[in-house]
Amino acid sequence: MTAENPLTKGSTHPALPDDGAPRLYSNRYCPYAQRAHLTLNAKKVPHHVVYIDLVNKPEWLVDVSPLLKVPALHLVGEKSKPSLIESLIIVEYLDEKYPQNPLLSKDPLKRAQDKILVERFNAAGGALMKIALQGGDGSDLWPVLDIFEEELAKRGTPYFGGEKPGFLDYMIWPWFERLPVVEYFLKERYSFNKERYAKLTAWVDLIVKDEVVQSHYATPEQHLTYWKSRKAGQTNYDLLA
């Protein structure tokens, strides 16, 4: 694995790795890319990383990601060296291709139910953006988290995945890692507390220590510095590279 400085407009597309290991195009602050990192690390898949400056994107990005988004996973060991895009498609591909430490259940119904919850969590991602960039008051965030508080209570296990983190845990974690950003912008309107979210706060305290989560973790201060720079129109991606 190589963490490089984010590549920007005018850069050259780095030569493909010659060991056949997939290469992830990522951005250090993108929660969707984080899903791919967590999955690669959870499954201990050897891989390379190229970080991208999403404000001034490299011209060559289109060759590996037609919609110019991250994450993109370049399968340099496959014939014709295809690239995959869309975080959930990449994660499912990795889970199917590399059977070790399976993240999704083998049961079609449980798989479907976890995927539906990930879809429903999307609204939380939108709410975070609104809070950080547009002065949103967070009223659209808490009802989403209520769904997950209730779900964790229903499952009766420390993680959504059971006794250890699974698909749903890793797919939603990136936004929980950014809750301190929400707290900073919402101030006294911040409502993530033990009274309303007893199960979720216990889950956060537990999963933050998980070695996979720690393998691609940024501190509250790092996230906050990033979001403040972004709001000021001077996005600083270099903090963690």
Add this chain to the structure above:
Amino acid sequence: MTAENPLTKGSTHPALPDDGAPRLYSNRYCPYAQRAHLTLNAKKVPHHVVYIDLVNKPEWLVDVSPLLKVPALHLVGEKSKPSLIESLIIVEYLDEKYPQNPLLSKDPLKRAQDKILVERFNAAGGALMKIALQGGDGSDLWPVLDIFEEELAKRGTPYFGGEKPGFLDYMIWPWFERLPVVEYFLKERYSFNKERYAKLTAWVDLIVKDEVVQSHYATPEQHLTYWKSRKAGQTNYDLLA
């Protein structure tokens, strides 16, 4: 299978079927719901259908579809009788649960590539809405179709799925069935022709005769009547019920 008149605001939630067969909540003109119909029919899964009036939604819809969308698949034969939402999640669930006539490839890479193409096709759905309802000029539709023309050429088979229709064929077909609506609204700006789309026009001519496609088909006239009524603010869902 029962095709009922679309249920509307004030209606009673029909009693659950007692044969354990899943029940699909659908709308006769919803292309996303059509994906679920095509999959159920392709796999010959016995099921029930309840059509929903999406303009005046039944109050009880929230009990089976928390975001009030169709399709929703009510698994009345499963313990706790869960409902699934999101067309692609429903389709994948059905493909995993009912192995007959598999739609997705068993190869993780091919599965991922087909799912990415379905994601990329989403822009065509948005373009259709803009053309029919907001006077869009179609300039955002044709580049999407170019991707699929090229893909079909690359695959060198009559269908995206090979010698018979598969996942990608059935997932994108509903919007091709509505091309006559695009033609009506765009008039001389309509550009779906044999010159630009040789492979896709051959594909349309072939797949429209497929028995699964015919099992849940509406004619150009029916689609057009629906979209005209919708544009006029008097959506008429009853045409096909």
